[in-house]
Amino acid sequence: MTTQIKKKSQQMRWILPVILSLFAFRVSAQNADSAFIRSIYDEVLTKGECYENLRTLCKTAANRLSGSPQAEKAVQWGKQVMEDTGFDKVWLQEVMVPHWVRSDVEYAKIISPEKELKICALGGSIGTGESGITAEVIEVQSLEEVAELPEEKVKGKIVFYNRPMNPKHTTTFWAYAGAVDQRGMGAIEAAKKGAIAVLVRSMNLRLDDYPHTGAMRYDDAVKKIPAAAVSTNDAEYLSDFLKKQGKASVQLKLNCETLPDVLSHNVIGEIKGSEFPEQIIVVGGHLDAWDKGEGAHDDGSGCVQSIEVLRILKALGYQPKRTIRAVLFMNEENGLRGGKKYAEEAKKKNEFHLAAIESDAGGFTPRGFSIDATDYKVNQILAWKDVLAPYGLREFPVGYSGADIGPLKDSTITLIGYRPDSQRYFDFHHADTDVFEAINKRELELGAASMTALVYLIDKYGIK
DSSP states (O other): OHHHHHHHHHHHHHHHHHHHHHHHHHHHHHHHHHHHHHHHHHHHHHHOOHHHHHHHHHHHSOSOOTTSHHHHHHHHHHHHHHHHHTOSEEEEEEEEEEEEEOOSOEEEEETTTTEEEOEEEOBTOOOOOTTOEEEEEEEESOHHHHHHSOHHHHTTSEEEEOOOOOTTOSSHHHHHHTTTHHHHHHHHHHHHTTOSEEEEEOSOSSOOSOOOOOBOOOOTTSOOOOEEEEOHHHHHHHHHHHHHHSOOEEEEEEOOEEEEEEEEEEEEEEEOOSSEEEEEEEEEEEOOOOSSSOOIIIIIHHHHHHHHHHHHHHHTTOOOSEEEEEEEESOTTTTOHHHHHHHHHHHHTTOEEEEEEEOOSOSOOEEEEEEESOHHHHHHHHTTHHHHGGGTOOBOOBSOOOTTTGGGOSSSOEEEEEEEOOTTHHHHTTSTTOSGGGOOHHHHHHHHHHHHHHHHHHHHHOOO
16 A cells, blocks of 8 residues: 555656646746737737728728629729738639619608608619509518418508517627518518518617618519618608508609629738648628618728738738638628639639638627637637637627638638627618718727737637
8 A cells, every 4th residue: 555655656746747837838828828919909909000991991982882883992992902011912803793783763652641761772672663663551570471461461562571670689680680581581472472562671779760771582483573671760650650540552662773793803812821821711801881881880890800910910020820811702792702702712722721700790899709610629719718808808609600701611610700799780780870980990999909819829729
């Protein structure tokens, strides 16, 4: 027994120093990471360029829906900024995109007593023709309700979808997900029953006078009918009018149309890795924006933050081990062709993407990152929480990352979505209110720093 105790005592003499050494190494590494991440935040908060870059983008290339002249201006802007910042390589990637245009004629009113409604065409909608459409309105709450209605109740009428976003969700993207089907599929379901147009309550938790556009769909097997969004205030008014009066007729006029596809581009810039250049870490946002407002939160902020990630690392003299690439994707809003094209070309070139981070949730205060990866990889990222938490990065849910990087998904890549505070996002989403002046400089910069910190950790340690 005494001999066994002596042996264990001898083993502890060499095991304990090893344990202490490993612990000291981990503490030292964590201290070094903390110091470098602090320098990232110091750089962007004192010398950041993303806010002024966003000002230029919004004021020179607002309404940059894919296929438009403004979208082409944005492409050239992105290329110039990356070149001026001194990336190792900058290039344009060709992609054919849809070209839908809104006209100056967007008009709706209740006939009697007369009341004009604030509306805008939904993206991709057909027009009404020069004479417009006048018909009785019926209010519904869901696609399922339309499907259950007898055809005679719907035929020849304008279907008014009026299901609000659910305010009980503390994460507003869940509220959006629970209501957006009526915008996307509402025209199809209504047309199946003979409706001649649809009005859809804007995707907005706030009551205001701004209609919010967004993509809608058609089915080639179903007749196409015009579709428009109505402001939340006027959706409330129309609903109350129907309850009090029993019925209402609305005149609707839209002159929007879809033109032939147009050649456009993804804008790509990178810093080459020094040790593992074949391993690529992508940061990105989408360059296109709806033709309402200036696309500041959606998604000019994500574009300038992605460029800023590479600029910060260069400014700090950091030489990445892996290739870090910023991608400004074209056509996220009404087709996702930029994201699909990028993934297609990456596959053709047999490129290996270690990770991809997308910023497409507005330029608000950082909260964390969502992660789409295996449990093992998720746990690797969670191990960095201690060095990220001091900067407000405490939320790391498993789930959706981003639309543009989604096509890259395979068994090896880690997909990550930058997640800022979501409470105000839908006040601006796809509306005239999404302008540069709606951006807080400090919040935007903190987001860029947060993305840079995570890129630094992924580059330094990898994800296996």
